[in-house]
Amino acid sequence: MAASPEGRFPRNRLHTVRPAPGPLGLALVVFEQPHGARGRVWSSLTGELGDDLPVPVSGDTVLTADGRWLVDLDDDGGSEVGTLVARRVDGSETRQLTPGRDPYVLRGLEAGADGAHVLATLVDEAGHHLVLIPLDDPSKARTIFSSVEEAWWGHLSADGALASVDTTEHNPGVRRAAVTVVxxxxxxxxxxxxxxxxxxxRAVRFSPSPGDPRVLLWTERSGYSRPAIWDPLTGARRDYELSDLAGETLVLDWSPERGEILVVHVDAGVHRLLCIDEQTGDARAVLDDAGSFADPDVASxxxxxxxxxxGGDGRPVVLTSSATTPLHARQVMTDGSVETVVKPAAVPPGRTxxxxxxxxxxxTPVHFWWATPAGxxxxxxxxxxxxxxLVTVDTYRPELQAWLDHGFAVAALNYRGSVTFGQAYREGFWGGASDGEIADIDAAVGWLRGQGLADPATTFITGPSFGGHLSLLSVGRLPDRFAGALAVVAMADWEAAWAEVNPAIRKSWTGFLSMKPDGTADPRRIDEVLARFSAVSHVDDVTASVWLHQGRRDTRTPPTQAQRYVDRLREAGGDVVIDWFDAGHEPTGVEGMEVEFGRSLELVEATLAGRRWDGLPGLYEK
Known part of the structure; x- marks a missing residue:
């Protein structure tokens, strides 16, 4: 198998920094490893970065405010269905936080500023729940809110007296949340x-000041995200229109003591990190660097x-990356200077x-990032x-740079449904059976053809999860555009998967698929849309080679539906390969990413050499 260039997939790249609440200003710093991750504790007040922790961490792990506990979901190797555990940072104790409760999916986890509680947003077959858990006595955990509708990302006030949750129970079936405070x-x-x-x-956070009940919100009254500050006890609310800014603002954080709101302004995909003055609404740039300053997640x-x-004293901690520079962390000092907290991992020079x-x-305007290789x-x-x-931001992606290293042009598409381009664009996929997304992919390929690229004989489409769904759907609905599809943890047969997906995913997609063009929901549409939505319905039209890389423990895109697609495409005479890895919705660790890229490159090279994919040995059989 061909290998990626030396160093393109660094072993100790910064993965994320997760701040803990409270006055100590602590944060968990997570680094990628060949298998899994490692963590260290950093203080935004002193600048001290501790040694490697002796306990496992992930990108979702929560550090308590006092720095004593790490809390995460134990999900049997990546299934995303499990139970919460707390581990002492020194490795001396592990504690079950929901004893006696059946396994669940996690859709929010926040540590209390007092260091004594965590607020978990759980999803099970009965619905969505906010559970307040005392760390010293988990048997006294209490469910403080439940809904059969979606309820995500609970937050605790600084004194622990109030909790917020984003929920659709005020507008059932329509994925436009309101914030409920209890x-x-x-x-x-x-x-x-x-x-x-x-x-x-949606709620971003409560004020970090004890006794201050106000909540930082992001709202879309203009059709584009803007910050607002709201007092749930009095109803008082101030919206920041930011009328001189075109496009979206990602609302990140708030320091009432300094009177500043931290946002990322996004215009045509390009980021600027700004602080908004709470009193005047004026904006100032934190840094003028190119690149990205936040990377939105979903369903997590x-x-x-x-x-x-x-940070703990209100100074900005800047996480930033660009196409050529891996994620790193910097802190803006009191005098305005900027100090590096975590350096970017060393990688070979790349292409912007x-x-x-x-x-x-x-x-509809469609956004994408693109680059061509030298020569x-x-x-x-x-x-x-x-x-x-989700959205593709200007950030270091080792696999994209590796494609460029091997002589391939790359285009990373933000099709309708992507965030940071306004409400209409984000909701543009609702109820459409991916018609809009397929049109967007076709438009991007057409643009690339105009640049002398995207010859159908040498063009490949790839993506994970919903991107895998679109990759498979594209080679069925746009058969003259692509030579191959490289689909990772793809939803290939929605009808077959519907009963097997975890309850959080099923509830989300019930809303998405039942939507009508007028923004109302009709659950009777789901059966009809599922058939049109499924790539398996288009296997007779597939002429491209197809690869699926699937996790055996995946509860988002379950194994059965993937195998059913492969079987149907084989029956239709298609060239299809499936490789299985022993994890959930993504391969684990840097080594898993590198192996996945190596396999993708091997398959693409086979096409360029005129060979089928189904004659190659299996990835894990070598």
């Missing part, structure tokens, strides 16, 4: 912030894979990516992210 002692609702039915509101424990934030916007078939392209790789409510 009294943690009684579970009584004390306030609701909403802009319904037109737009969602945290709303971001990583993001910049305000340009931002492009081109019209789709219906005129001309041997072929083209079109990458589509998962989600769909």
């Amino acid at each position: 009294d943690t002692a009684t579970g009584d609702v004390v306030g609701v912030a909403d802009d319904l039915p037109a737009g969602p509101v 424990v945290w709303p971001y894979y990583w993001k910049s934030f305000l 990516f340009a931002s492009v916007v081109t019209p789709s078939a219906d005129g 001309g392209a041997r072929g083209t790789i079109v990458e589509v992210h998962g989600g769909p409510n």
Whole structure:
């Protein structure tokens, strides 16, 4: 198997920094390893970065405010269904936090500022729940909110008296959330912030000052995300229109003491890190560097894979990356200077990516990043992210740089459904059976053809999860565009998967698939849409070679549906290969990423040499 260039997949790359609440200003720093991850504790007040922790961590692990405990989901190797455990940072004790409770999916986890509690947002077959757990006596855990509708990302006030949750119970079946705040002692609702039915509101955090009940929100009254500050006890609310900023603002953090709100301004995919003055609404740039300053997540424990934030004393801690520079952390000092907290991992020089916007078939502007290799392209790789409510930002992606190293042009597409381009674009995939996304992919390929790229004989589409779904769907619905599909943890047969996916995923997609163009929900549409949505329905039209890389423990894109697609495509005479890894929704560790890229390159090289994929040995049989 061909290997990627030396050092393109660094073994100790920064994965994320997760700040803990409270006055100590602690944060968990997570580094990628060949298998899994390692963690260290950093203080934003003293600048001290501790030694490697002797306990396992992940990108979702929570550090308690006092720095004593690490809390994470134990999910049997990546299934995403499990139970919470707390581990002492010194490795001396492991404690079950929900004894006697059946396994569940986690959709939010926050440590209390007192160091004594965690607030878990759990999803099981009965619904979505906020559970307040005392770390010293988990048997006294209490469910303080439940809903059969979606409820995500619970937050605790600094004094622990209030909790918020983003929920759709005020607008059932429509994925436009309102923020409900409850009294943690009684579970009584004390306030609701909403802009319904037109737009969602989500909570970012409570004020870090004890006794201050206010909540930082992001809202979309203008159609684009903006910050707001709301008092659930009085109903007082201030919205920051930021009318001089075109495009979106990602609302990241807030320091009432300094009177500043940290946001990322996004215009045509390009990031600027800004602080908004709480009193005047004026914006100032934190840094003028190119690159990204936050990377949104979806359907997970945290709303971001990583993001910049305000440290314990309110000074910005800047997490940043670009196409050529891996993620690293810097802190803005009191005098305005910037000090490096975690250096970027060393990698070979890479190629920068340009931002492009081109019209789709219906005129919708579609964004993507693209780059070409030095010396001309041997072929083209079109990458589509998962989600769909994710986004490709200007960040270091070892696999994309490795494709460029091997002589392939790369385009990373933000199809409709992507975040950071406004509400209409984010919701643009609702109920459409991926018609809009397929049109966007076609438009991007057409633009690349105009640049002398994307010859159908040497063009490949790839992506994970929903991006895998779109990769498989594209070679069925756009058979004259691609020579191959490299689909990772793909949803290939939605009908076969529906009963097997975890309850959090099923509830989300019930809303997405039942939507009608007018923004109302009709659950009767789901059966009809599932058939059109499924790549398996289009296997008779597939002429490209197809690879699936699937996890045996995956509860988002379960094994059965993937195998059913492979069987159907084989029956239709297609060239298809499936490789199985022993984990959940993604291969684990840097080594897993590198192996996955190596296999993808091997398959692409086989096509260029005129060979089928189904004659090659299995990835894990070598």
